[in-house]
Amino acid sequence: KPASGILSQLPLLKITTAGAVVQVRLNRPSKRNAISDELILQLQTAFINLPTDIRAAVLSGEGDHFCAGLDLAELVERDVAEGVLHSRMWHAAFDAIQFGRVPVIAVLHGAVVGGGLELAAACHIRVAESSAYFGLPEGQRGLFVGGGGSARIPRLVGVARMSDMMLTGRVYSADEGERVGLAQYLVGDGEGLTRAIELAHRIANNAPLSNFAVMHALPRIADQSQSEGLFTESLMAAVAESTPEAKERLRAFLDKRAGKVTK
Ligand code: 1HE
Numbered sequence: 001k002p003a004s005g006i007l008s009q010l011p012l013l014k015i016t017t018a019g020a021v022v023q024v025r026l027n028r029p030s031k032r033n034a035i036s037d038e039l040i041l042q043l044q045t046a047f048i049n050l051p052t053d054i055r056a057a058v059l060s061g062e063g064d065h066f067c068a069g070l071d072l073a074e075l076v077e078r079d080v081a082e083g084v085l086h087s088r089m090w091h092a093a094f095d096a097i098q099f100g101r102v103p104v105i106a107v108l109h110g111a112v113v114g115g116g117l118e119l120a121a122a123c124h125i126r127v128a129e130s131s132a133y134f135g136l137p138e139g140q141r142g143l144f145v146g147g148g149g150s151a152r153i154p155r156l157v158g159v160a161r162m163s164d165m166m167l168t169g170r171v172y173s174a175d176e177g178e179r180v181g182l183a184q185y186l187v188g189d190g191e192g193l194t195r196a197i198e199l200a201h202r203i204a205n206n207a208p209l210s211n212f213a214v215m216h217a218l219p220r221i222a223d224q225s226q227s228e229g230l231f232t233e234s235l236m237a238a239v240a241e242s243t244p245e246a247k248e249r250l251r252a253f254l255d256k257r258a259g260k261v262t263k
Contacts, residue, residue: 029063069114
């Protein structure tokens with residue numbers, strides 16, 4: 001059903017909910033979902049205002065492409081100070097996705113380029129349809145990434161691959177992207193949303209604190225030294241396993257009421 005409250009007042013996004021899963025769709029197809037200042041602010045508003053009963057999100061794009069990146073029409077007149085603040089605005093919005101309340105699954109099709117790839121990289125799981133392709137045309141446009149890409153994309157594919165994409169304009173196809181780690185799932189055209197929603201419902205059934213730990217502890221531990229990381233892990237593990245929900249899940253397994261791990 002259509003979202004209500006402030007989520008219904010964001011015209012560049014189409015937001016619907018089904019149970020504990022929210023679907024957020026970039027809704028600027030005539031501009032290939034290029035990210036204008038208005039769109040970046042609406043994305044941030046959406047993700048910091050998700051209803052408390054939402055437990056997972058699916059992000060996709062309307063039209064033939066996921067996202068054409070930064071709205072280049074708005075870039076032309078910006079000075080240096082405005083440029084820094086503009087980039088910081090993107091960081092805030094994408095942090096609201098990566099370090100928000102719920103895991104976010106991106107459904108990628110068509111162009112996933114520039115800021116569109118930066119947006120995808122801020123999500124927790126990426127499902128690529130066969131039509132998806134990945135590029136960082138900033139190098140060719142006289143720009144650098146400004147939406148967190150330099151921090152997030154090398155964490156997915158390494159500095160060498162990102163350097164190659166930016167220096168040579170190399171574009172990865174959907175299956176190449178899946179192979180190198182830009183996407184975790186590869187599906188046929190038109191199948192991405194169904195797969196992502198299925199994954200989102202699975203995620204929504206986890207204990208919320210386990211999902212929180214994955215979203216908030218994992219990337220931070222990866223940034224820490226091994227010694228600090230192990231210490232953070234111990235604290236996070238103890239917090240997660242002390243919740244009544246964890247205790248009940250463990251009891252359910254021991255009482256043979258919970259599913260086994262199967263292939
Ligand atoms: C745009 C944008 C945009 C399309 N900013 N207006 N991103 C890029 O360098 C990618 C630029 N876009 C493209 O290469 C192509 O548009 C696509 C491959 C994505 C799609 O091609 P196509 O043939 O389906 O559409 P189109 O005819 O190119 O575009 C349709 C309209 O969208 C057209 O406007 P119209 O008024 O003539 O209809 C395009 O101008 C417009 N459009 N993409 C503005 N990006 C925080 S730093 C991030 C830095 C970056 O992201 S740099 C990479 C920018």
